[in-house]
Structure formats: structure tokens, C-alpha cells
Amino acid sequence: MIGRSSGDPYAQFHKETEILYKNKETEKKYKIAFVVQRYGLDVNGGAEFHCRLIAERMAKYFDVEVLTTCAIDYMTWKNEYVAGVEELNGLKIRRFPVDFPRDVSKFNKFSSNIFGRKHSEADEIEWMKLQGPYSTQLFDHIEKSKKDYDYFIFFTYLYCTTFFGLPLVKDKAILVPTAHDEPPIYLSIFKSLFNIPQAIIYNTEEEKSFLNSKFKNEGILSDIVGIGIDIPKDINENDFIEKYNFDNFLIYVGRIDESKGCKQLFEYFLKFKNETGSELKLVLLGNPVMKIPTHPDIACLGFVNDQDKYNAIKASKILIMPSKYESLSMVLLEAWHCKKPVLVNGQCEVLKGQCIRSNAGLWYENYEEFRECLDLLLADEHLRDQLGNRGRKFVDENYSWENIEKKYLDLIERVTK
Known part of the structure; x- marks a missing residue:
């Protein structure tokens, strides 16, 4: 208690x-x-x-x-x-x-x-x-x-x-x-x-x-x-970067499962890499229940403690949520608390609604939109900061x-x- x-x-x-x-x-x-x-x-x-x-x-x-x-x-x-x-x-x-x-x-x-x-x-x-x-x-x-x-x-x-x-x-x-x-x-x-x-x-x-x-x-x-949401008092992105040697990455937090949209995420991410030559990495935090593609820029760290999780979110560029089926995404709230923008699957009305109400994230419904959104967010640090700040305000006021x-x-x- x-x-x-x-x-x-x-x-x-x-x-x-x-x-x-x-x-x-x-x-x-x-x-x-x-x-x-x-x-x-x-x-x-x-x-x-x-x-x-x-x-x-x-x-x-x-x-x-x-x-x-x-x-x-x-x-x-x-x-x-x-x-x-x-x-x-x-x-x-x-x-x-x-x-x-x-x-x-x-x-x-x-x-x-x-x-x-x-x-x-x-x-x-x-x-x-x-x-x-x-x-x-x-x-x-x-x-x-x-x-x-x-x-x-x-x-x-x-x-x-x-x-x-x-x-x-x-x-x-x-x-x-x-x-x-x-x-x-x-x-x-x-x-x-x-x-x-x-x-x-x-x-x-x-x-x-x-x-x-x-x-x-x-x-x-x-x-x-x-x-x-319960957040550790001291979130330090540098601790994560030094511990795992990652920077410039997109982060996914949750069960790594096809039903959570992870298969499509892997397909979209690898296609984005091939088309753009981007050095962006994809870091996964969670237990896998599906096969993860073998690729030098996809890293699965499994289940980590809360401190490492929040440090990782803070160190990331963007949090990605590819699921079509959600009733509420806690990880979006966690990302916004860390002042991070999110990119979500727009086919999920709940995730899309969270982004609209907070004005703190973008959404996609196909690969072309995924690429455009990712390009925009990666290229504009000011936009990322704006979205992240709005997200923090939304969480503080409502959750x-x-x-x-x-x-x-x-x-x-x-x-x-």
C-alpha cells in the first residue's frame, strides 16, 4: 500500500x-x-x-x-x-x-x-x-x-x-x-x-x-x-546512452508482438532505412513473442527496469506506437511526461485521439505517411520540442x-x- x-x-x-x-x-x-x-x-x-x-x-x-x-x-x-x-x-x-x-x-x-x-x-x-x-x-x-x-x-x-x-x-x-x-x-x-x-x-x-x-x-x-503514471525522480538520458551505447534512435516500448503492429513496424522501418540511407536505429524495450529481424540497426533490449526505460525514452528522438488495437496507451503518457513526441498508427482511433487532444504527436495510416512523418520529425528539432512540451502539459493537466x-x-x- x-x-x-x-x-x-x-x-x-x-x-x-x-x-x-x-x-x-x-x-x-x-x-x-x-x-x-x-x-x-x-x-x-x-x-x-x-x-x-x-x-x-x-x-x-x-x-x-x-x-x-x-x-x-x-x-x-x-x-x-x-x-x-x-x-x-x-x-x-x-x-x-x-x-x-x-x-x-x-x-x-x-x-x-x-x-x-x-x-x-x-x-x-x-x-x-x-x-x-x-x-x-x-x-x-x-x-x-x-x-x-x-x-x-x-x-x-x-x-x-x-x-x-x-x-x-x-x-x-x-x-x-x-x-x-x-x-x-x-x-x-x-x-x-x-x-x-x-x-x-x-x-x-x-x-x-x-x-x-x-x-x-x-x-x-x-x-x-x-x-x-509513476515516474522516477531523476531521468538521465546520458546514463542510457553510456550504458547501451545508443543514440539517434526511434524507441518502441511494449510487448513485441505481431498483434501490437510490430511486424508492420519492422517492415516500414527497414524500407525507410533502405530508401533514405538514414542512420536511425530502432530500439525495442519489451519481451518478444515474435521473430525480430536480424539487422545491425534493430536492437531488442528485452524487459528493463523503470529507470532504464525512462532514461531510454528521454534519450530517444521519437516514441513509436504501431498498434491498431488500444484502449489507452500508457507509454504515450510516459513519453509525453519525458517531453518526447510520438508517432502512432492512425488506424487506431484511440491513439489518434490521444494525439489530437494533446497536439503532441503525429499519425500514419500507410508507409508513405510513415515516411513523411518520420522525415519531418527527424529533420525538425524545434517541432519535436514543441510536441514534447505540449505532451507534458497534457499529461500534467489530465493524468x-x-x-x-x-x-x-x-x-x-x-x-x-
């Missing part, structure tokens, strides 16, 4: 608000369960990391528990953590075993049939079970212990933990869908899911607009919140932890009424 030390800039805010969030019958702090598919310091996925940051912040106001599985690897859902209760950063974590690991080959074959052929609702439910992680013990705990929690906050619509867990406690459920326009969301089994929670917390205007349009759920209590916490507290108060 993040303590209320004298150095906490929101200490008075915490003191004034914590007395408001109590169960009127018991006079105890609300007990809130965060439900997510994987959880831990070893878990670096976007939604899972998002959940951890929010849960730790909310523990200043509520009695918080995390309900999750024993899995670390989202591809296999293999049980790796020990089942049971542990404490992590001051929070109680209850871990439940996954019933069966995911057979990736079987799942991919089944998915091809689901998304390419006529099928039944029973087929879609079977797809969801194969998607995983399916944990009978987790679902039993949610159902049998419903009375022990005041609210359940479910993260991510896409996995079994939410699909099978949320309906069991729908009168106490808050959903953080982290959804975007992708094939699974068009499955019929999701029609009811987005209409049964007591409230929905969206990440962006684009996510809210898309889900309201698709599921006609405008009547459900909601807010657009997002997430705050401070004080703002994020207040929005969560306000929504829970409105649900209570």
Missing part, C-alpha cells in the same frame, strides 16, 4: 476523503475486490499493470483485496504462482489455480472457425473457456463470498475472469473494460456483459463512444478516467494521480447512492 507520508502532496485530500467511504451498516471501510486474470510484479501486461496501480492507490481509501489466478504467462495460463493468500505492496492477493492451461494451437484453430464461419452461442462460450484463464475455484470464491465485499472491480472484458465472474456479482460490479474495436468484441456473448455492471470506467472518449454505439449502454453510470483517484472515488460514491 502506498503510505500517507508527510511527503505525500495529497495527504490532506486523503484525510478529508477516507471517512466518506464506509459501509453505513458496519461503519467499516468499503471492502473492494479487484478481479483480474494475472497479477504480480512479474506481470507487465497493460491491463494487469493498470489494475495493480489502481488497486494500490485505492488501498488508501478502502479495504482492498485482489482476486486473481496463479498464472503469469498469458499465452499458456500455466499455474506458476502458489495458490493461496499473499501480501504484495501492502495488499492481500488471493490466488486461485487455473483449471487447465491454454493449448495455443487448439485455441488458434478454434478461433479461426469462430471468426470465419457460422457458429452457435455455445461455440462462443467454448471459445471463451479456451481463451482462459478458467478457474472454478476463483468463480466459486466470488459467488460464495459476495456478501463479504461491497464492490468488485473487474479489469478487461476479454478474459474468463470477467466474463464468468462479473455476472455472479452484477449488482456489486464495476467494469474497466479496456476495450477496443477488435474481432472478439463482435461475438454475441458480449452483448449482455456491457449492460449488467453497476458502472463502467472507460479509458478514453473513443472507447466510451465505441462501446456506447455498439452495446447501447449509455444509461449505465460511467466516467472516462484512464490512469496516472495526475490526484485527478485519477478523485474520479474513482467520485464514481464509487455515485454507485453507492
